[in-house]
Amino acid sequence: MQYDEIMVRYGELSTKGKNRKSFIDRLGNNVRGVLHDIPDVKVHPDHDRMHLTLNGADSALVMKRLSNVFGIENYSPSVKVDLDQALVDQQAIDMVKEQYKPGMTFKIDTRRSNHHFGLSTYEMNDHLGGVILNAFDDIHVQMKQPDLTLRVEVRNNGIFLSSQTFAGAMGMPVGTAGKGMMMLSGGIDSPVAAYLAMKRGVQVEMVHFFSPPYTSQQALDKAMELTAKLTAYTGKIRFIQVPFTKIQEEIKEKIPEGYLMTVQRRMMLRLTVALAEKRHGLGIFNGESLGQVASQTMESMLAINDVTTMPILRPVVSMDKNEIIDVAKKIDTFDLSVLPFEDCCTIFAPPAPKTKPNLDRTREFEQRIDVEGLLEEALAGVKMTEIHPGETFLNQQEDVFAELL
Ligand code: ATP
Ligand code: MG
Secondary structure, three states: OOOOEEEEEEOHHHHOHHHHHHHHHHHHHHHHHHOOOOOOOEEEEOOOEEEEEOOOOOHHHHHHHHOOOOOEEEEEEEEEEOOOHHHHHHHHHHHHHHHOOOOEEEEEEEEEOOOOOOOOHHHHHHHHHHHHHHHOOOEEEOOOOOOEEEEEEEEOOEEEEEOOOEEEEEOEOOOOOOEEEEEOOOOOHHHHHHHHHHHEOOEEEEEEEEOOOOOOHHHHHHHHHHHHHHHHHOOOEEEEEEEOHHHHHHHHHHOOHHHHHHHHHHHHHHHHHHHHHHOOOOEEEOOOOOOOOHHHOHHHHHHHHOOOOOOEEOOOOOOOHHHHHHHHHHOOOHHHHOOOOOOHHHHOOOOOOOOOOOHHHHHHHHOOOOHHHHHHHHHHOOEEEEEOOOOOOOHHHHHHHHHHO
16 A cells, blocks of 8 residues: 555654653654655654654665564554545445454554544544445454554645554653663673663763774674664664773783783773773663673672772673573674674683682772873774664675575
């Protein structure tokens, strides 16, 4: 069916009182962002719903994009007819025909903002109900949970009919919660954490540590490719790459093996905090899950968190690995995450890191390296890019990856 409009219903944000208007404006901009290459569509974010006028654009493509936008509860594609009862009747029949199965139940649900047009809400429900009962042999009216609800909206500029409602991505519009720095590795967990942060309205900027020549160009490309995947939910994402080789070499040389991991993580965290301060980030996100590996115990978190008072948020902290993998598959990052390009942590990981590092000893050992000097040098080598939907980074050797996948 050729649709004319998509009607979008807001989720949680409809309860946000004074902030409501700015949330809706933000959602409108985010919707425009994911539709940037379909300029025919006009987005009208009104106070109780958003209307997308398609102007001939492909409704299936528009709905596919919409389904990723956080802050949307659901949406319905609709057909517009002129203010003429005969046209409404015919359109109602056409729409039911598309989904008709013998024995099915239906109801008509009319809303009216135009009070000059013919029938009242009640009369319209009654009249169209009769039209449908006449047109189909085996169909019945049912008010509670019918198989099909035909929504009819009588507005000043026409009458809009819709027969299907699709679930939106829920959550809050990206950007309404402020900016956060996402520590993104190439693993399974941090892309999922990034997705969950965005779902709650956080605008994320990716911070990725890499250690050439110990880590390959492919490992860096993989982190960028993961970021490109995640742009489906928000439009462009800033990607910040931080050189970490020198720090890892210093730590490897001067810190006892059991504390390598803890001190590395403290350095990563300090650098991420410095970047957050520079870029007006309010918090730091990572992909830690409690108990998953040595550095993800509470003792370890205590010893690492010690370097900052900035909030560290861990969206997957209480999820099991299988639950995280389910989300990774849903958001299509899993296949990329399992590509075997080692990141900087794997390579410098000691065979037996302490699962319960001691905070005082951590601080003591760390004095063996020049923390400030190393931070400054790494920050001086930071490179920032902006990654856009549709960009790819791993495609130069497609055949190789096709085999790996
Ligand atoms: P992931 O699947 O996200 O890599 P993981 O289970 O492998 O997580 P760790 O390697 O212990 O766990 O990393 C814990 C978290 O530290 C990661 O989720 C990520 O947020 C951050 N991190 C690890 N390596 C890097 C890196 N190279 N660059 C940026 N952040 C990193
Ligand atoms: Mg990892």
